[in-house]
Amino acid sequence: MHSILMSEQYAHNSVTQKNEFADSAIPMMETALHHAQMSKLAARTDSGLGVSLSELPMAGLLVFRASKDKAALAKAVESVLQVSLPETLSTSIVGDKCVRWIAPDEWLLSCAIDEAYTIEKSIREITGDASIAIVNVAGGFSALTLQGPSAVDVLRKSTAYDVHPQNLMPGKVVNTVFAKAQVCLRCVEENHYELIIRRSFADYVWHWLQVASAEYGLSIEVG
């Protein structure tokens, strides 16, 4: 049983509306790499190699935007999520929710997919007519994890950003170029990275990662 974020209502501030379905009507969700059949791939590879890759299951994703009224957004986020809006290149994490700094006026929240609607609604209620934007982009991305002792070498082959553990340390997030695509790259913990990529680029990035990881030994895991 889960609820889905619905498109915005006609109200002044685009308040969203919740729709609920009987279990039988719950539509089937597919991640960007659903067709790659990760569980089959995982069964075919060894574990404990230099790099392991997995696609995370669907999560809720909300983009927050605010510039002049940043304080109002920060207050609402604190009240609803019990975390502060993260500063430049950092993250705020509580439970399964993670707010990532994206740009001086932009943040990205990940949460359980059935929570996004209530979070958006609650924040909009608190911010009232403050000038902010919230956009549900859950379908627009694919989240991958890259782990293992050679994970950082795979990143070095893929992005010009300085991924040395002294620079990209746990809790840090950066939006940068990744091969010929874009990535929101977060160091979760040592040798463990999260990559959020645009959904339509998922096959390309997945292919790239497989090639870049091959020399270190690659295991596929179910996210």
Next chain:
Amino acid sequence: MIKLVHGRYVQNYRLPSGGRIDRSKIFTFRFNNRYYKGYEGDTLASALLANGINVVGRSFKYSRARGIMSAGVEEPNAILQVGATEATQIPNVRATEQSLYDGLVCSTVNGWPSVRFDAMSLVGKLAGGAMGPGFYYKTFMFPAFMWETYEKVIRKAAGLGRSSKERDPDSYDHMHHHVDVMVVGGGATGLMAALTAARSGARVMLADEQNEMGGGLLHNGVEIDKSSAIDWVNSVCTELDSYPNVVRLTRSVVTGLHDHNFLTVNERRTHHLGDRGPTGMSRERMHKVRAHSVILATGAHERPLVFANNDLPGCMQCSAVSQYIRRYAVVPGSSIVVMTTNDAGYQCAFDWHDVGRDVVAIVDTRAKPDGDVVDKARERGIELITGSAVIEANGSHRVRNVLVAPINDAGTFLTGEPQTLLCDTVASSGGWSPAVHLSCHTGSRPVWREDILGFVPGDTHENRIASGRVNGAQSLSECLTDGVNAGKQAVHSCGKQFDSGESVPPVPAVVEPRVGKAMALYLVPHTKTPTRAPKQFVDMQNDVTAAAIQTSTREGFESIEHVKRYTAMGFGTDQGKTGNVNGMAIVANTLQQSIKDTGTTVFRPNYTPVTFGAVAGSHTGALFDPKRFTPMHRWHIEHGAKFENVGQWKRAWYFPREGESMQDTLNRECTATRESVGILDASTLGKIDIQGRDAREFLERVYTNAWAKLAPGRCRYGLMCGDDGMVMDDGVTSCLADNHFLMTTTTGGAANVLNWLELCHQTDWPELDVYFTSVTDHWATMTIAGPNSRELLSRVCQDIDLDKEAFKFMDWREGTVAGAPARVFRISFTGELSYEINVPAHYGMHVWEALFEHGRDFNLTPYGTESMHVLRAEKGFVIVGQDTDGSITPIDMNHAWAVANHKSFSYIGKRGMQREDCLKPERKQLVGLETIDPNTVLPEGAQAVRNPQQSIPMTMVGHVTSSYYSANVGRSIAMAVIRDGLNRMGESVYFPLADGRTVEARICASCWVDPAGDCHKS
């Protein structure tokens, strides 16, 4: 067919012991179809010399036999074709850089037809004058049309190597690094600098182009801290490898030093392992390094002296001879004459003497050399001829003898009669040229230092330190001290500290000999002038002689850059590493000016040649460019779709059934849509979420039409122009709430439009309160079109009132479709009753399949982009980028209705489209076309003329932008931009085609189906 024979050579020139080679690993290799043996640790050059191979190529212009001259990257002659199979061919491999591996196959590139006997050599000997300096300019530039013919002959004769005709089976990749200190060169200075920097905890990278660290220490036999220098090298490497923040790269050439201390380092990872790399290992890796500080410890290259016939095989650099003897246990001859202007040259005579071969004489150009080495030579009983020079070598494929004559103190003329000395090897040293190349890559010019007779790196505003020999250090202890200082300076400039004074390594102890002053000599005088003497080569690879350089200056090419282009000095794979300074000195001498005033040519990246594979890295084949897929892509594949590229997207093009031609498929898809219902995957359309108090105002400014009154729940076609008033993009934008809109763009224009909106917002109107977020990937978009689309939608959507009055054309509603949250837009790009269903991408496949499940009753037909094009053309709907080309205003496009002239803000493009040129009559305007023969389909791009009888050049009045056969209309239809077309309805225009046909077509309105618009409003 060339018969393969086992080489008659055994390794006659290999010493019984010594060298840094592993004699237990015997490698067989093939050179010019003969087999030879070498050892692990050999370079291809040392293995060839061990087997007594004298001639490794023929020269470019004169076709003279050439032998191995050096032992490093500066090698001008030993340029080989390597590769055991067609797919693994590599042209122009420097034999001195290539490590030997078992099974290596190589051949000369310059020997045509053969290195030993060469028809072209007659040209070189008899008709050499025919290819004097400036030969290319003078001969080949006129007549220009002959160039191709000349080129074929010259290229074949010169044999510049050849690329593989097959796909390269190896892989290549890139890797990025960010370091505090980048040390270029792993000789004494570089090792010392890297060690110092590493001890501070800084992130350090050390790269060296050789297979092991040590540089000159590997062969010069010195002691450091009272033990072998090689032990010191090993201990430094061991310590460096123990630091997690140090990356130490061997076989890695720093090929470029770019702005902001960005370096490209080309690592040859598998070149020494075999013809092909092991699976999963890239052959070459381009390291892209961003460094805070760069320490250049690139060392120096020995300058050979310029004398007559100095290109004969057997003429070598002194240091190269030492290197072959001590590092590879190869002695490249039996009797040697050493000529030197400095003390360093003596070492090769000592090394030669040590292995029991004949040192005929050391010829010192200085009248009174006084360094320690002079005494050592006398102690050994080696004949020392001072104040003299080797003025000429003689022999045909190998040196047989040399002429030695006394010279004056300045080295400008002979002071006595020459004597002949028999020998098979001549080693020469004219001093050392610091390897300043990298320091010049960002524009810094090197500076001449008379005290060391060499150019050193000039000033730079970058954080760079030149250290050791490259910066003019002359002794090992100077180099080691320089290295420590450079390391410390680099660490401090990074803002890092050493834990304590003790972390800085002490400068190791070295016993230095007393060194005599070197003599400035470049061109050795001869009994004849350079133009009359046998050829005195400056640049071996390009066959540039001293005489050619003098001729060049005489003909007015006096700037060193002009001399380079006129003579080709310094071009090629070696970029004149051995010859340039000699050439500059000859220019200076001829023009009676100093070397300082003559200056150098500009050294540009790359320091050594870089393969295209390394440049491309992994960005090849399927990874050359990202391919973007929609959430329903798998379904399209399973249903036999053909795909087309739209930007990076793979879009379903059409869905052929068994036995259908493409036109059959289009006819079926188009008629099914107009008769019942069709479905299109439109997920690739650009979608931009726009929120903020000023969202509406922003739209007013970027679109040409009005947005003030668009109510929530309504959609509107929007037209966007650039500043020039030309159509840039279009799409439907919907009002989600008063301050919330969803803009759609063309598939290909999405990223540009988002950039454009951000640019306008951030630079022109930052005061507007508005946010843009790309939601292209978030929404799966499927368009159902046709008279049965409402009925189909009603089967999967219960919570939206689909009544035609409640949900009108150009309305949007939200609800659920097949259980998924959806925004449904009643818009139409086909002219039919049509709904565009948008659901989050993760539900795309579910909803698509649900529609098909219910669509069976309506013969729901998937159609691709081609049918979409036909269906929209039947209604005259434009596609920006197909029917427009950046020179079309909305008025030209017959979209005056989408231009609001009374908006309060001067929207983008308003002034542009009111320029005089945009308002004048007779502009090209978008119209419909019907060919007189209804079955003739005009080719897109066909040029229109009004008078088909006009002689060429005809007056062209426009061209076809879209053209199809329409099954629904029952004839061909086309759209075109025709000059004054909107005023010429019913007139004919003619299309003379490339195949000789001329097609007549009549100008008409560009709408063939339902002109009243009843269908889409039904």
